[in-house]
Amino acid sequence: VEVDLFLVEVVIVVEVLVVVVVVVLVLVGVVLVDVVVVVLVLVVFVLVGVVVLVDVQKM
Secondary structure: OHHHHHHHHHHHHHHHHHHHHHHHHHHHOOOOOOHHHHHHHHHHHHHHHHHHHHHHHHO
């Protein structure tokens, strides 16, 4: 259980970091150039979130 809670906390931290990075990129105006990178990061984030949710549900 402790490991699952730790994974959830890690996912939350990653989520916050992703949001901050996206906001910074928008403010800097680099998003138009790195749209593909942002999309890939979001896809990876979603996949990680799904995996964690599946692991939690298995418990």
